[in-house]
Amino acid sequence: MRSTSITPASMFFRGIGTATPSTRYTKAECLEAFERSDWYARLDGRSHWVARTVLQHDNGIEARRLAVDSISDVFRIDPNTLIQRFLAHAPALAAKAAGHALAKSSLAERDIGAVIVSTCTGYLCPGLSGYVVERLGLRADVQAYDLVGQGCAAALPNLQLARALLVSGECEHVLSVCVEVSSAAMYLDNDPGVLISACLFGDGAGAAILSRDPAAGGRIIEWIDSTSLIDPSKRQALMFEQRDGMLRNILTRAVPGLAATYARRVLDSVLDRAGLHVADISAWIMHAGGRDVLLALEREFGLEARDFRYSAAMLREYGNLSSAFIYFAFEAALADEAPPGWWWISSFGAGFSCHGALLQVSK
Template identity: 70%
Template sequence: MHIVGIGTATPSNRYTKSECLAAFRNSDWFDRLDARAHFVATTVLQRDNGIDARHLAVDALDEVFAIDPDMLASRFLRHAPQLAAQAAQRALAHAGLEPAQIDAVVVSTCTGYLCPGLSGHVVERIGLRRDVRAFDLVGQGCAAALPNLMLGEALLSSPGCEHVLSVCTEVCSAAMYLDNDPGVLISACLFGDGAGAAVLSRRASPHGRCIAWRAGASLMEPAQRSALMFEQRGGMLRNILTRAVPALAADYAQRVLHKVLEPRGLHTGSIGTWVMHAGGRDVLQALEQRLELQLGDLRYSAAMLREYGNLSSAFVYFVLEAALADAAAPGWWWLSSFGAGFSCHGALLEVD
């Protein structure tokens, strides 16, 4: 399998940490929450948490604090199809392909639910064929991009499938929830809205760089499910984020990496470019330490986190796009995502 096109999209409105903190202090929610909650939110939004700003699907920040099931569902329905279609169109343009050339589409999300699913909206908005094979993947959280790509790889091995469109779209502002729990508050300060897409093909692109998917692997530990997950409360999604996440992410990322590299006689030093889900600043630091990386190895992940925040499943498309835009050196690249489950996935790419 080859990745022949990449595209990303975000809402147009960008909000800094200081703007978010001011909006929180001016909201009704500030008086509803206790002093500890004020301290947590203020600390996260004032310190260097690795994030400068986020793009959110709201016209003004006070909309974020209008939290009820109907409002959040409406926000997801309005923005998720739009973001997914924009990213997909940009990926197709990068690949130099027309919509009619796509034989299958796989769409992932965890921040909202539609039936019929998001795939139908993508088919309609970008003009895919009506006989396209369409799949919707839900409930995989921040890790979803790699399972999405793995399904694309499987589809490309089936008869009559030459090109697959992979899309991850998340409207995290449509999964907003606030209470006094520190993990809930930190989540509200970390996540942004956006979509990423990739065009997958059996053959390399005739123009541009060759990005070949050589091998992938996954690990899941359901016993750690409660460390990072959504739960339903009051008809809304409530994100559970625990202190164990950075260590879990680093542990599983290392195990998946070794599972792929060791049979091929490769090691961590063989990887020239790292395309990693960030999660947050603490997660990046844990990854750097556990994998014994050099300063700057995770620069693309850090840069995307600083500009966009945690985009959940869409994040790694932004990191891959950034590495390509920077003309990162050819050789072995490592692509990895992790999240709810607790799950972790990785893939070895050969890029020329």
């Protein structure tokens, strides 16, 4: 592997874990439930056409996990129902993913010095971090941080904060968690972006254990360098707004192009510092906003579909998991024993923001 002049970041991945609700719904089941729901009559003919187009054709997604006992429950859309759905499922999913990551790390609960939890699909006070501390039995003096409002991009800022805590000497081991209950941020109206959004997102959580030192044996995964980019002038392209006491997702046609353009700028910035090129990356772990986003990334990066196979596979089975998605793609790459060398991990979303990190992975 080519050496770099970058100062080692002193952060290593010790374990990755994920969790989803047990209920799996295909897009055909989602369309059938929509057509049976009261919402079908409330929305106009164009909205019916949009929903059928997205859910009957290849949109890169075949199924999603949703935190409801019946698909018909998805269409119970009111503020009280949605916040109760978030409260019932976000802590459980976050703790389950964290438990899986911890089990793979060879560490005990008492070893964790800080926990960082990101979400954008619900709000709790006290925050989700306290629920994770409680459910995992972490020690009382653990540093706990709740990050909100970063949308699909949140995983990388979460990991960047973990690195800062480790490098500063604040702690030896950090638990990073992203959890999204997208079914608790459901909103429907005749806006095509709102409808498409409702057809894309699923529920799930991802977690990672980060440490100053690698675990003995197994793969060594070191965080080498990262950077971020935010363009507030593009905020209106992708964001949540509050309407009628609920979160309403704004999704525009500009998103795939913005994601690809900014993702390339972030990538080039880090690769230039490292003296590397796109061809040097042996594994790509990318947030997949949707099929069109992956296609735009392929064009912008000059890569083939197989290069983003982990993101595409997770999108097909789980849908867009927002901030949690990166952990699923990461776990898939590890399970597939992706080749060692330089790995690239990147997330993007509301803001408009984009983040990327260069990892060095041993066999």
